[in-house]
Amino acid sequence: MQQLHDADRRGFASDNYSGVHPAVLAAVAAANGGHQTAYGADDYTARLQEVVRGHFGDAAEAFPVFNGTGANVLALQSLLPRWGAVIAAKSAHINVDEGGAPERVGGMKLLTVPTPDGKLTPALIDLEAWGWGDEHRAQPLAVSITQSTELGTLYTPDEIRAIADHAHERGMLLHVDGARLSNAAVSLGTDLRAFTTDAGVDILSLGGTKNGAMCAEAVVVLSEGAGEGLLYLRKLNMQLASKMRFISAQLVALFEGELWRESAAHANAMAARLRAAVEQVPGVGFAYPTQANGVFARLPEGVADRVRERFFFYDWDAPAGEVRWMCTWDTTEDDVDALAQAVREAVGA
Known part of the structure; x- marks a missing residue:
């Protein structure tokens, strides 16, 4: 079957957006x-x-x-x-x-x-x-x-x-x-x-x-x-x-093994990296501690929509400027760094 989506597109809307881990796909095949x-x-x-x-x-x-x-x-x-x-x-x-x-x-x-x-x-x-x-x-x-x-x-x-x-x-x-x-x-x-x-x-x-x-x-x-x-x-x-x-x-x-832990640890680490990358951006705050794989950020007016031109994610409390960024097992450091840079550029704009 022809691939119908852009496999290079990345997002932070939900950990449901990611694909299936290759080891899990292999288990289904087995x-x-x-x-x-x-x-x-x-x-x-x-x-x-x-x-x-x-x-x-x-x-x-x-x-x-x-x-x-x-x-x-x-x-x-x-x-x-x-x-x-x-x-x-x-x-x-x-x-x-x-x-x-x-x-x-x-x-x-x-x-x-x-x-x-x-x-x-x-x-x-x-x-x-x-x-x-x-x-x-x-x-x-x-x-x-x-x-x-x-x-x-x-x-x-x-x-x-x-x-x-x-x-x-x-x-x-x-x-x-x-x-x-x-x-x-x-x-x-x-x-x-x-x-x-x-x-x-x-x-x-x-x-x-x-x-x-x-x-x-x-x-x-x-x-x-x-x-x-x-x-x-x-x-x-x-x-x-x-x-x-x-x-x-x-x-x-x-x-059965450690895949659950390894995948979750990676997602959590990417969320921590994302928070650290944007917490010094002027005007950016946080609604809650980042204790797992989600970052709840408060952005200046208009910033979320500008960043969403490159990365999809959800508003959590739109009137308060609060958004949710979710990381998952296949979120990469490059994904996180690109989102943080997009936030910096949008705030500067």
């Missing part, structure tokens, strides 16, 4: 020979269970799905009865960027809390953690946090443990949206278990797509009280892949 049983009863999905248990503990169980929205909706559905609600940050992906899927498909109420940095705390959770037994109120039975957050910030293992303990004491379960879980682990200098299983997380959405995979995510059940009905909910929500081996093979390629 899984392509012969016949394998459909719907997850294949050798690659079995191997994925072993890999996941190696990261998250012997009780962990993975349910591969197509995308992050599907993973989040499924995970939360399995925690909640029909009258249940989930507490999340107002900036959470499940609230802002999933088109109402948690409510419309998942059938759950979202109870959102404004946060200064995208992070929930026990005190913030308590703003919505009330009303149990009140038939007029959706019952708060789950908490959802994102690691790293939608604002590029991180929870420490101790912060997640405090949230998990607080939730459990109130009869709620804890979900982690881990679309960028690998980036968080690299930045924190930990393994994946330190701030999930060991911190009391009940269920998580394990991200692959943003770290070099394609259409490959998984719901990972970590505690005995979580994941009820996932076997059926996955099919009900159209997230059951018939040729699941190709999803599982990608996740095995990422997480």
Whole structure:
């Protein structure tokens, strides 16, 4: 097939814009020979269970799905009865960027809390953690946090443990949206278990797509009280892949060795390089710390549109001049340096 895009064009809009890591593509090709049983009863999905248990503990169980929205909706559905609600940050992906899927498909109420940095705390959770037994109120039975957050910030293992303990004491379960879980682990200098299983997380959405995979995510059940009905909910929500081996093979390629860590470390390093390159430019500021692979910058009026003539990226808060630059596994130093130079030139113009 003829290539239809300019393979030399680079951007900073999203870590979803990058291609598939060659090692992941090779894994898909390797899984392509012969016949394998459909719907997850294949050798690659079995191997994925072993890999996941190696990261998250012997009780962990993975349910591969197509995308992050599907993973989040499924995970939360399995925690909640029909009258249940989930507490999340107002900036959470499940609230802002999933088109109402948690409510419309998942059938759950979202109870959102404004946060200064995208992070929930026990005190913030308590703003919505009330009303149990009140038939007029959706019952708060789950908490959802994102690691790293939608604002590029991180929870420490101790912060997640405090949230998990607080939730459990109130009869709620804890979900982690881990679309960028690998980036968080690299930045924190930990393994994946330190701030999930060991911190009391009940269920998580394990991200692959943003770290070099394609259409490959998984719901990972970590505690005995979580994941009820996932076997059926996955099919009900159209997230059951018939040729699941190709999803599982990608996740095995990422997480069996160190590819997940290497790719995330590179993306984080490119974000740090970008921030360092533009922080001395007059008029440029930052909305949040750069703790993973995203840079949230505030630019003088008109600068973003001038820079976008060369590099595509999104406004985050247009009235405030705030933009988001995302780095990914294939962002190069030349890409970063060219964007920084474009910012300097636009500010000078």
